[in-house]
Amino acid sequence: MKKIPLWFFLAVFCAAAGAARAQPVLNVYTYDSFASDWGPGPRIKTAFEAVCECELNFVAVDGSAGILSRVRFEGASSRADVVLGLDTSLMAEAKRGGLLAPHDAPLDALALPVKWNDPVFLPFDYGYFAFIYDREKLPSPPASFHELVAADDSLKIIIQDPRSSTPGLGLMLWVKSLYGGGAAEVWKKLAGKITAVTGGWSQAYGMFLDGEADMVLSYTTSQAYHAAAGDERYRAAAFAEGHGMQIEVAARLKNAPNPELARRFMRFIVSEEFQSAIPEGNWMYPATRLKGGLPASFANVPRPARALGMDPQRIADNKAEWVDEFSRALRR
Amino acid sequence: MFGLSVALLALALVACAFGGLALEAGAPQLLAEWNKPLTRAIIRFTALQAALSALLSTIFALPLACALARRRFFGRGALIKLGGVALVIPSMVAVIGLVAVHGRGGWINDALAAAGIARRDYLYGLAGILLAHVFFNLPLAARIFLNGLLALPQSARSLAALHGMRPRHVFFHIEWPLLRAMIPGVFGMVFLLCFTSFAIVLTLGGGPQSATLEVAIYQALRFDFDLQKAVALSLIQIALCLLCALLFFAGGAPFPLRAGDARGAGCLADSAAMRAVDFAIIAAAAVFLLMPLAALGVKALDPRGWTILSEAAFWHALRWTLFIALAAGALSCALALAVCDVLVTLRARRGSLRAAGALAAEIAGLVTLLAPPITLGAGLFLFFRRFTDALSLGPALVVALNALLALAFGIRILLPALRAERGRADALCELFGIGGARRLRLLWRPLRAPLGYALAVAAALSAGDMGVIALFGTEELRTLPLLIYRLLGAYRVEQAAVAAAALCAVCFALFWLLERLVGGRERRAHA
Numbered sequence: 001m002k003k004i005p006l007w008f009f010l011a012v013f014c015a016a017a018g019a020a021r022a023q024p025v026l027n028v029y030t031y032d033s034f035a036s037d038w039g040p041g042p043r044i045k046t047a048f049e050a051v052c053e054c055e056l057n058f059v060a061v062d063g064s065a066g067i068l069s070r071v072r073f074e075g076a077s078s079r080a081d082v083v084l085g086l087d088t089s090l091m092a093e094a095k096r097g098g099l100l101a102p103h104d105a106p107l108d109a110l111a112l113p114v115k116w117n118d119p120v121f122l123p124f125d126y127g128y129f130a131f132i133y134d135r136e137k138l139p140s141p142p143a144s145f146h147e148l149v150a151a152d153d154s155l156k157i158i159i160q161d162p163r164s165s166t167p168g169l170g171l172m173l174w175v176k177s178l179y180g181g182g183a184a185e186v187w188k189k190l191a192g193k194i195t196a197v198t199g200g201w202s203q204a205y206g207m208f209l210d211g212e213a214d215m216v217l218s219y220t221t222s223q224a225y226h227a228a229a230g231d232e233r234y235r236a237a238a239f240a241e242g243h244g245m246q247i248e249v250a251a252r253l254k255n256a257p258n259p260e261l262a263r264r265f266m267r268f269i270v271s272e273e274f275q276s277a278i279p280e281g282n283w284m285y286p287a288t289r290l291k292g293g294l295p296a297s298f299a300n301v302p303r304p305a306r307a308l309g310m311d312p313q314r315i316a317d318n319k320a321e322w323v324d325e326f327s328r329a330l331r332r
Numbered sequence: 333m334f335g336l337s338v339a340l341l342a343l344a345l346v347a348c349a350f351g352g353l354a355l356e357a358g359a360p361q362l363l364a365e366w367n368k369p370l371t372r373a374i375i376r377f378t379a380l381q382a383a384l385s386a387l388l389s390t391i392f393a394l395p396l397a398c399a400l401a402r403r404r405f406f407g408r409g410a411l412i413k414l415g416g417v418a419l420v421i422p423s424m425v426a427v428i429g430l431v432a433v434h435g436r437g438g439w440i441n442d443a444l445a446a447a448g449i450a451r452r453d454y455l456y457g458l459a460g461i462l463l464a465h466v467f468f469n470l471p472l473a474a475r476i477f478l479n480g481l482l483a484l485p486q487s488a489r490s491l492a493a494l495h496g497m498r499p500r501h502v503f504f505h506i507e508w509p510l511l512r513a514m515i516p517g518v519f520g521m522v523f524l525l526c527f528t529s530f531a532i533v534l535t536l537g538g539g540p541q542s543a544t545l546e547v548a549i550y551q552a553l554r555f556d557f558d559l560q561k562a563v564a565l566s567l568i569q570i571a572l573c574l575l576c577a578l579l580f581f582a583g584g585a586p587f588p589l590r591a592g593d594a595r596g597a598g599c600l601a602d603s604a605a606m607r608a609v610d611f612a613i614i615a616a617a618a619v620f621l622l623m624p625l626a627a628l629g630v631k632a633l634d635p636r637g638w639t640i641l642s643e644a645a646f647w648h649a650l651r652w653t654l655f656i657a658l659a660a661g662a663l664s665c666a667l668a669l670a671v672c673d674v675l676v677t678l679r680a681r682r683g684s685l686r687a688a689g690a691l692a693a694e695i696a697g698l699v700t701l702l703a704p705p706i707t708l709g710a711g712l713f714l715f716f717r718r719f720t721d722a723l724s725l726g727p728a729l730v731v732a733l734n735a736l737l738a739l740a741f742g743i744r745i746l747l748p749a750l751r752a753e754r755g756r757a758d759a760l761c762e763l764f765g766i767g768g769a770r771r772l773r774l775l776w777r778p779l780r781a782p783l784g785y786a787l788a789v790a791a792a793l794s795a796g797d798m799g800v801i802a803l804f805g806t807e808e809l810r811t812l813p814l815l816i817y818r819l820l821g822a823y824r825v826e827q828a829a830v831a832a833a834a835l836c837a838v839c840f841a842l843f844w845l846l847e848r849l850v851g852g853r854e855r856r857a858h859a
Binding site: 032033036057059060062063065066068069070072073074075076077078079156161163164191194195196197198199200202203205206207210211212320324326327328330331 | 368369370373377436437453456538539540541542543551553554555556557710713717720721722723724806807817818820821822823825
């Protein structure tokens with residue numbers, strides 16, 4: 001048994017040496033559902049590796065909001081070339097550290113609901129936050145955020161933590177933009193309905209599918225995922241006040257070990273190969289107009305009455321305070 | 333002297349950790365953090381859950397220990413032995429087992445549903461944290477009380493019988509005073525263990541509404557990368573722990589840990605009713621403790637989860653787990669031995685240096701029980717990040733930190749044995765002029781058993797560690813507990829159950845093998 005460390009180190013060393021000789025490795029830090037086997041990661045990896053003469057390595061970090069603090073923590077020793085999976089609400093905060101470099105990718109192919117000209121962050125998809133429900137179990141879901149807040153505590157929901165997950169942060173901002181100073185009161189009313197606040201989206205959605213709650217915080221486009229599988233039970237609840245919008249972005253790191261490859265990957269993000277993997281891989285709207293249009297599974301996805309958003313600078317200035325407010329309101 | 337230098341090395345590591353944090357964070361905003369309402373709420377919740385966990389564990393452990401002391405039955409030895417290793421069951425394993433029993437789709441809710449009663453959620457939040465903490469600490473507390481009861485001289489019981497004392501009187505006049513004296517120590521130990529609990533709260537807490545200080549430190553580092561906040565929270569946690577330790581252990585250090593079996597003392601003037609009550613208590617405890625492990629076993633039989641066995645990531649994690657367990661276990665034992673040696677030597681000498689040295693060694697052992705592993709880890713990482721590629725130091729840091737964290741247990745196990753044996757060995761060596769390797773051999777025989785036990789505990793604890801690896805884990809450096817956490821995060825519950833069963837098997841196998849191989853056959857004689 002004592003020999004394990006020795007041969008194990010040798011094996012790791014040989015593997016590392018072998019890999020280093022063969023091809024450069026581009027490390028992309030992202031969230032787990034993007035990198036997972038059923039996410040868009042594998043298809044994008046194959047497509048990029050076919051043209052880059054490199055190895056594309058997705059590193060799954062726990063929680064989409066934790067990607068950049070992970071890079072900060074690792075500091076100069078970080079092997080990250082690209083971060084993928086932050087969103088607009090984290091942009092201003094992310095720029096502060098001076099960790100990121102311009103993406104240098106053309107923006108003319110973008111087809112977002114808003115005009116985009118940020119030199120550092122490159123959008124790769126977008127979507128609208130929504131609560132997903134099972135219409136066989138919940139025939140009459142709340143028709144507005146107000147109805148959700150006022151609903152009886154027997155209606156159980158699962159949400160994500162705003163500190164670790166961008167949907168969780170999105171919900172917090174959604175509440176803030178609807179209720180402003182009354183957000184704490186709204187959270188106190190929601191507290192009794194919340195079964196769990198998970199660290200990331202995957203766990204929340206899995207718990208919901210296992211019947212642990214009536215509704216789960218996700219995206220309107222999650223409905224397309226079930227529709228593609230021929231399942232019409234799961235629907236996105238359309239709220240009258242409008243839905244929070246999320247634009248997911250990627251960025252190149254200033255200290256990337258492979259800056260040239262990272263630049264190439266940024267250009268690849270707005271290409272048809274990358275974008276076509278998004279709708280039925282990440283179950284979000286692509287950032288560019290696809291040649292074949294959207295898949296049929298997206299046909300019945302409700303378009304929100306109003307897309308809600310907030311100025312990134314305002315978020316960066318107030319996020320810590322709002323998260324404190326949220327955490328305190330949930331402690332009964 | 334070798335022992336002293338090793339003890340100083342341990343202290344230096346801790347100093348580096350705090351130096352690293354202080355250098356990065358600047359002056360910690362202690363007062364500002366302390367005054368935040370959220371921090372206060374977190375402290376209140378941390379103390380509340382620790383106090384409730386300690387209270388419940390102690391209350392249930394008392395009748396269990398009494399019943400186990402009085403009764404002999406088939407499987408008693410195995411049950412006590414299992415109680416002894418409950419300490420090393422990895423928290424991620426317990427979490428999966430507890431979810432399988434107490435979750436919405438767990439055994440209890442299945443039974444409720446079959447009986448026509450609506451399923452209820454009670455696992456996530458305070459109730460889940462308490463369940464898990466009692467699961468871990470009830471056996472530990474019961475074991476300590478049982479050791480105390482069995483240490484009662486048989487003559488006391490004979491004398492009581494001679495005077496015609498009824499069991500009620502025996503309890504109130506003999507057993508209760510003894511147990512009562514032990515309660516503050518046991519309560520305090522469980523309180524401290526739960527005060528700094530991490531993986532349980534992270535997975536079963538159910539979100540920000542039940543974060544403890546330890547989890548808040550992790551989140552400040554991992555989510556916000558707010559070093560000032562992390563340092564401030566760490567200092568608050570250490571200060572509070574120290575305060576509690578002084579409060580609880582003022583009457584003396586808590587009891588040594590011991591290995592091995594303990595025979596039943598038998599019961600005087602028995603009655604059928606008492607027998608029934610005792611066995612009901614034992615059965616209830618056995619069901620409570622064994623059900624999560626059984627449920628985990630059943631879950632691991634689900635073929636959907638077996639796909640994990642064909643994934644390279646699983647075997648990769650298994651290799652790292654074994655390596656970290658063995659390396660950290662060996663290092664921890666060496667450190668513990670050195671610290672104990674210093675303590676024994678200094679106690680034998682006179683002078684003011686003695687007091688200072690003993691204090692330093694005590695602190696080295698204690699600080700690892702009080703300082704949050706997350707903080708120590710982050711501090712060391714940030715310290716080394718200034719000089720070198722700290723990520724590639726990851727494995728070494730994980731080993732060193734796990735060794736430090738197991739040190740408190742190692743010292744508790746080795747100190748009484750070394751204290752008893754070294755005086756005797758020193759006298760013999762001086763008398764016959766024995767030196768060098770032969771002196772070591774003289775010490776090896778009596779120390780073998782406690783060393784084997786200390787190594788087994790340290791290795792199994794390190795194999796199941798989640799606190800250190802949560803911070804350092806990467807794609808390359810991933811142990812089984814981290815793999816399980818990530819599988820749960822991706823909601824691959826079936827695969828997580830299989831990985832947890834494997835981790836549980838690894839821990840038990842390590843524990844059993846090391847205790848037997850290193851401890852040798854004489855183990856029992858010293859138990």
